[in-house]
Amino acid sequence: MNNIKYEEILAWIMDMVSIPSYPGIEKQETGVAIYIKSIFDKEGIKCELVEVEDGRCNVYAELESETKGKTLLLCGHMDTVEPYNMKDALKPVVVGDKLYGRGTSDMKGPVACMMAAMIDLKRSGTQFKGKVMFAGVCDEEMNSIGAIELLKSDIKVDAAIIGEPTDLDICLGHRGLEWYEFKFIGKTVHGGSQDKGINAIQKAVKFINHLEDDLIPFVNAKKHELLDKATLNYGVIQGGTQLSTVAGECILLVDRRFLPYESYEDVENEFKDLINKLSKEDEDFHCEMKVLDVSVMKPGYVHMPMEIDKDHELVKRLKEISPDSKLTFFPAWTDGGLLYSYGNIPTVVIGPGLIECCHSDSEYMPTEHIMRAATIYREAIIKYC
Secondary structure (H helix, E strand, O other), X not given: OOOOOHHHHHHHHHHHHHOOOOOOOOOOOHHHHHHHHHHHHHHOOEEEEEEEEOOXXXXXXXEEOOOOOOEEEEEEEOOOOOOOOOOOOOOOEEEOOEEEOXXXXXXXXXXXXXXXXXXHHHHHOOOOOOEEEEEEEOOOOOOOHHHHHHHHOOOOOOEEEEOOOOOOOEEOEEOEEEEEEEEEEXXXXXXXXXXXXXXXXXXXXXXXXXXXXXXXXXXXXXXXXXXXXXXXXXXXXEEOOOOOEOXXXXXXXXXXXXXXXXXXXXXXXXXXXXXXXXXXHOOOOOEEEEEOHHHOOOOOOOEOOEEOOOOOHHHHHHHHHOOOOOEEOOOXXXXXXXXXXXXXXXXXXXXXXXXXXXXXXXXXXXXXXXXXXXXXXXXXXXXXX
């Protein structure tokens, strides 16, 4: 990386962090997309904005050699979660060896490093085969409308890198994800006449007991060499209105992480079969199941898992470039699940930053990751393409 400096990439990250792109911002990610395009335009790299929905945009760039070869996609999302309790979240600052700010790790920092890899190649005139494409996409933190739009554009690539924060480890896969809401419906009466009511909380407890005794052990028994096991977690429960009233409604929210060999339909049917079983055993058991609104994607798409063979050429090249990087799995979900499952694109997740600090009130990027990540991406383009 002789043609781009650390300070330049750092400035790009800080500039992008300063541009709000969390839910509630008008045209949420478009300000970041315009900024990215301005950088590529200045460098003479072909770049375009593509409106996805309601003024929200993706930004695409490409650099192509005169020699035929493979096409590699570098993909990252431009949206962030809200600042929450992070003080001065949009005023990035370097303290010691850490760059603090919302989006430094998740994932404006990785996006800037991808940009830097392409720009260094352009400035240096380095000869490489094939083509590298960059996609800055919107809405990954919610419904991934940006990645879906990218797939609908009929993109033609041989492999992809998703730049989520992995501590620069090479992640070969991640589990699929779905969030479910279970609404238990009872009958509200005064607590003094509780025998005439149906307590929805009690029905939720019955359901949870069956999860603990039957379904969770069944799910956890599903193993994977790389991804460990499937999981099921109930994380939120809300029910009742006051102490002297029999609860007429109770809501339970469940997180289900599934493995590449599990079908989405089978995952749903596990819950539906349990509801049917309890309904037959108890005529007062009434439960409505649905996918949580914030988890609903466009028709035909769900949060699918991904995995790539450890012997895939992209994985081998990345390991050559960064021998200290571990081969592991990513603990969260990424747009790679869409690229892999719906686009049949072999995908690796590798990026600077730390997943454990993302979405927190102290999100940061280790500054020593910046040049390392940009170099890894640059060399991946050369060696893979």
